[in-house]
Amino acid sequence: MINESRRGFMGKAFGAVAAVGAVGSLVAMKKSWDPLPSVMAAGFTTVDLSNFTANKLEIAKWQGKPIFILKFGADMPEVEKRSVKVGAHYYSVMIGLCTHLGCIPAYKDSEHTFKCACHGGEFNAAGVHTFGPPPRPLDIPPFSIKDENTIVLGEVGPEYTELIARLSTDTNIA
């Protein structure tokens, strides 16, 4: 019997050591796949809006993602709800990746529409999905307004906080 209980103890001791080792290894392995600190830190893009023309899509790059910035013209509908007022003009500021599976939609300026070639999704000029599989409007990146011609992507400014708060309460965004 004494042998049995010794063996039992050794079994439990090994089990405990192996369990601690397994959990530790899994944590280390999981963490090794996390984005590196340098990736996390590289997060700000300054955009100068002074040369933008209405109804012509400009694409900035932030965190490796294309950011759509579209200046609204007088003839374009859907101005205030999802757009950002910088200086005297309204702009759509959106992450230019289809919310379906992340392709980059193309802007058809004659129709004021974004069309995604991958799975046929469509968005209006304000980024609201109007056709196809996209489940939600184009996402809005964090931004802050520096002066009447400059915004910084990746920085959370008061206008961004206000816009997000407004969109989360207003369900009738379309």
Next chain:
Amino acid sequence: MAEFEKANSVGEWFDQRLNTSGFWRVMMTEYWIPKNINFLWAMGALLAMLFTLLLVTGIFLLMYYKPDVNMAFDSVNYTIMQEVAYGWLFRNVHGVGASVVFLVIYIHMFTAIYYGSYKKGREMIWLSGMLLFVTFSAEGFSGYMLPWGQMSYWAAYVITEIFGGIPFIGDELVIWIRGNFYVADATLTRFFMLHVLLIPMAILGAIVFHFYTLRFPHVNNEEGEFFDYKEESEKYLAGKKAESKVIAFWPDFLSKDFMVISIFMIFFFYLVFYHNAFAMDPVNFDKADGMKTPAHIYPEWYFLWSYEVLRGFFFDIAGISGKSLGLMAFGFAQGIFMVLPWLDRSPMVKPANQRPIFKYWFWLLMADLFVLTIFGKLPPTGANAWVGFFSSITFLGLFIALPFLTKIEAKMVGGK
């Protein structure tokens, strides 16, 4: 230690130490295969051959390939394709082989479905085979990323994005898999590791396991006939080979496999030398650019059917978004073949053409997969989107209906 006599030959020396003759007998000359089979039974050996070819060409490509976003594209398209002597050959064999291996996998798989080779004790053969299909798919996907062309990049983007559909953890999971907010250097190097080390090791293990699963239930035959292997093998060993229903794995069965492999290899190298374009998408000869989606993204041909199921649901139904429905249908399509042995409730092990209901189900499935594959390649606009939707619904419906249909069939044939 046991007494060892002095060996009279090199063969005997090894036999004393490793029992090579016993091993050869168990694995080869007394491993029994039914006689009543056709060339479709050679697909397994063909797949082993193709995997070896991919492994060997992969080793040679590995010596010049650079897993770095700035160097990958040129290391493939300039260094390997133009500088390395016969580099183009290794790449073409690897690329064409990766495409053709799926063709043979599908033939192998649908042969098994047609002849009911997943039933009555052969469930583990089927499951280990499906495990190989899944690991080969992962191998194909990770390998497609490595040349770092536009299709590499956007296929990687779209497929990793699929994980974003998982509730609660989706967004974080996508960033974790990529190691960045987008498909970047970290993504390329980790998928390179998966492609050249982890997945090939898993495949090798799964192949050994797949062979082992065949040992006890034995290979199925053309008529789904069950017989006593012990009795039949005794007839064979007694010299009554014509009367016996079995043949030896070696030399009988494998010699015919080698014949099929020879014919196939001639066809294969014809493709490698003269018609390799189907495995070399022109869009992938543009370097990866995260700021520019190609006008039309599609996967390699062997993923088209499941890709079409994914995008078939392009509108919301009953408050569930089209995206979620597509993902659910895609998940269903990935998993459902696994449980086929339990969906088929008819105990009948016969080729499909002898089964009163299953034959319609089988050919309908073939036709539907064909339609899904064709429309998976076409742009999803207008009528195409609707064809995609209905063929996706048909796919789901076929598998949901299978248990009921086969239950009826079981009654019709009277529990035979």
